[in-house]
Amino acid sequence: MLNKIKAMNKKKKVMAVLLLISIIAYLSYNIFLREETYALSKYGSRGNEVIQIQTKLKRWGYYNGNIDGIYGSQTVAAVKWFQRKNGLTADGIAGTKTLNAMGIYNSSNSSSGTTNNSTDLNLLARLVYGEARGEPYTGQVAVAAVVLNRVKSSSFPNTIAGVIYQSGAFDVVSDGQINMSPNSTAIKAAQDAINGWDPSYGAIYYFNPNTATSRWIWSRPMTVTIGNHRFCK
Secondary structure, three states: OOHHHHHHHHHHHHHHHHHHHHHHHHHHHHHHHHHHOOOOHHHHHHOOHHHHHHHHHHOOOOOOOOOOOOOOHHHHHHHHEEEEHOOOOOOOOEOOOHHHOHHHHOOHHHHHHHOHHHHHHHHHHHHHHHHHOOHHHHHHHHHHHHHHHHHOOOHHHHOHHHHHHHOOOOOOHHHHHOOOOOHHHHHHHHHHHHHHOOOOOOOOOOEEOOOOOHHHOOOOOEEEEEEEEEEEO
16 A cells, blocks of 8 residues: 555656646747747748848948848858947847848838838948048048047037038048949948947047147047047047
């Protein structure tokens, strides 16, 4: 009788352990499903969103494959490169944060409150190309950041176009260089600045110390010097 009771207790313990394992497996699976829901495009995905991802990454120099709408290994590698460059988790999955950083917005991630404006990116890239082509890449991002810092400042217009076309603000507007087509480096620099990188450390002005004649600009507090440009507040 005692042996029978022990056997029953042992059986109950085994069943309890199996039940616990089943519960853990169930919870883990559901967590996995939730994480999968958050991933909008990943390896094996197909469609228009993948085409947008490939197009942007190819334009910025991250992707060299075909724009075929198929999220293959080349697309994964390009997304990882983009993620590393922009301080994101480099998992190769184009989730909400990665898509936002690329300027791709749809019904799944539009709740961020941000809108896609390729016109602003193109204009900012043209400003960077006209003002800073030939400068170090960090310096090109810094020039773009100055524009965005002005947008945030109450002392300047509150749009990228307003800042760039403000009378007398940038020489490339008056001499027509603003109408030149930007190269891939200028586009990448503009995108990096839009994504939040600010190597100018909050500067709202910059100038070339070798050519500047304004005494006023020399009086501004310097934040950093990058290449031929001195950045200041």
